[in-house]
Amino acid sequence: MSDTPIDLDALRQRIDSLDNDILRLISERAQAAQQVAQVKTAEDPKAVFYRPEREAQVLRRIMELNPGPLDSEEMARLFREIMSACLALEQPVKVAYLGPEGTFTQQAALKHFGDSAVSLPMAAIDEVFREVEAGAANYGVVPVENSTEGVINHTLDSFVDSSIRICGEVVLRIHHHLLVSSTTRQDKVSRIYSHPQSFAQCRKWLDAHYPGAERVPVASNAEAAKLIKTEWHSAAIAGDMAAKLYDLEKIAEKIEDRPDNSTRFLVIGNQDVPLSGDDKTSIVVAMRNQPGALHDLLEPFHRHQIDLTRLETRPSRSGVWNYVFFIDFKGHRDEPRVAAVLEEVQQRAAELKVLGSYPVGVL
Numbered sequence: 001m002s003d004t005p006i007d008l009d010a011l012r013q014r015i016d017s018l019d020n021d022i023l024r025l026i027s028e029r030a031q032a033a034q035q036v037a038q039v040k041t042a043e044d045p046k047a048v049f050y051r052p053e054r055e056a057q058v059l060r061r062i063m064e065l066n067p068g069p070l071d072s073e074e075m076a077r078l079f080r081e082i083m084s085a086c087l088a089l090e091q092p093v094k095v096a097y098l099g100p101e102g103t104f105t106q107q108a109a110l111k112h113f114g115d116s117a118v119s120l121p122m123a124a125i126d127e128v129f130r131e132v133e134a135g136a137a138n139y140g141v142v143p144v145e146n147s148t149e150g151v152i153n154h155t156l157d158s159f160v161d162s163s164i165r166i167c168g169e170v171v172l173r174i175h176h177h178l179l180v181s182s183t184t185r186q187d188k189v190s191r192i193y194s195h196p197q198s199f200a201q202c203r204k205w206l207d208a209h210y211p212g213a214e215r216v217p218v219a220s221n222a223e224a225a226k227l228i229k230t231e232w233h234s235a236a237i238a239g240d241m242a243a244k245l246y247d248l249e250k251i252a253e254k255i256e257d258r259p260d261n262s263t264r265f266l267v268i269g270n271q272d273v274p275l276s277g278d279d280k281t282s283i284v285v286a287m288r289n290q291p292g293a294l295h296d297l298l299e300p301f302h303r304h305q306i307d308l309t310r311l312e313t314r315p316s317r318s319g320v321w322n323y324v325f326f327i328d329f330k331g332h333r334d335e336p337r338v339a340a341v342l343e344e345v346q347q348r349a350a351e352l353k354v355l356g357s358y359p360v361g362v363l
Contacts, residue, residue: 030086037090049091050138052168052267053276055083056359060278063362076363084114096120096128096137102222102242108170108265109141111363123219125154129162132268139167140268146174147262148201151312155266156326159284159355166282166356168267170363176202176221176256179236179248181229186251191216193224194237202237205255222246267358276359279332280309283342286351289322297325300344304337306330332357 040047062079063072070078087093095113098105099121109119120137122128128140142158145151158164176198180186192210196217199206206215213235218224221238225246228234236248243250287293301308310328331338333354346352 026082029082030089033086034089040090048271050087050093052273053359056168056276056278056362058083059362073363080111080363081114081116084116087114088116093117093139094120094137096122096131096140098122098125098128098142098220100220100222100226102225102238102245103220104172104174104239104241104263105141105143105265106222107239107241108143108172108263111172112141112168112170112265112267113139125152126158129158129164129268132164132270133162135270138269140164141170141265142268143263144266145264145310146197146201147260148256148258149197152197153314156284156312156314159326159353160324163270164268164355165270165272166266166358167269167271167273168358169280169361170265170267171361172263172265174201174256174261174263175239175254176237176261177239177243177250178252178255179225179228179238179243180251181246181248183232184228184235185232188233189213189235191231191234192237193218193227193234195219195221195224198237201256201258201261204257205252209252209255264361273356273358275332275334275357278360279330279357280328280360281331281333281338281357282326282328282355283345284324284326284353284355285345285349286316286324287348288350294325296348297345300341300348301329304341306338306341330360 037049040049059076059079063076066072066075093113095109095117097103097109097119101121106119106121109117120131122131125142128142131137132140142155143152144155180189189210190212191214192206193216198221199215199217206213218227221236222242222245224236225238225242225248228236228248229246235251237255242248285297287297307330308327309330310326312326314324314326316322316324333339333342334357342352342354
């Protein structure tokens with residue numbers, strides 16, 4: 001250790017000076033954001049202020065330039081909040097999500113848009129789609145797949161008959177906790193509420209610790225958290241946001257069976273997203289019922305060396321075709337190589353629908 005004494009007063013003065021600089025620079029950034037809004041509005045009264053590709057580029061740049069000691073993701077989260085607050089000065093973003101308050105979907109929405117976004121809870125996934133299609137919300141956030149339990153079919157099916165575009169993605173680490181209220185008799189817990197997906201993700205832990213407790217599925221973890229406020233013999237499985245929102249105590253933390261448990265959410269909107277430099281594209285394809293149909297669909301991707309990141313099969317809802325494929329792959333529809341593949345798939349398929357090209361999730 002150094003023999004030079006640490007002058008705390010000098011360090012505090014240094015921090016105060018830095019805080020003054022940070023305050024000044026954030027204020028200058030906010031003023032610049034207001035000027036951007038004025039220019040956009042003058043050019044187009046219906047201008048779009050939130051640009052997913054631009055935000056992704058800024059956050060990637062911040063992470064690349066970050067010198068430490070703060071972790072790059074932590075630094076990006078700080079800038080996300082600054083950008084969210086500045087965007088709210090231009091035009092508050094309204095985001096519909098699968099509610100009620102306290103769900104993991106709300107947590108994903110805030111992670112992507114920041115706390116300055118106006119979040120609107122919806123009772124069902126198709127309501128999120130309708131709210132965005134009607135223009136009552138600028139964007140929506142819906143879950144699409146979990147690393148433990150797989151795809152959320154309701155979300156995929158909602159895309160088939162909708163004109164909605166995918167504008168982004170969010171991956172959220174999911175940590176489940178066993179929660180009780182202040183009136184719960186913890187030694188008498190005989191009923192546990194949660195979403196069916198959460199029960200599935202915590203099955204082994206529940207079998208080991210509460211094998212005799214009744215497992216009651218409800219529409220969301222947040223609803224489970226609300227229910228136990230009035231029952232002395234009940235507990236709920238939910239996350240940090242629900243625990244904080246409903247003032248509940250965690251009696252067991254991170255009870256998910258897999259420590260890498262995560263859920264991917266999609267950000268949906270009404271506009272196409274330009275190239276960001278690191279993008280994904282999602283499509284839905286209906287193929288004719290004939291031998292080699294799957295090979296015909298996938299062969300152009302292999303030949304053009306395009307990386308598929310997800311392939312899901314769903315029964316056709318129209319009855320005209322037997323099945324449809326949901327495919328995610330790396331690249332943007334405006335890239336020549338991707339455009340060539342989509343042209344070939346269009347010729348081979350009974351129907352092709354591009355759900356959107358969007359930036360790969362940064363945080």
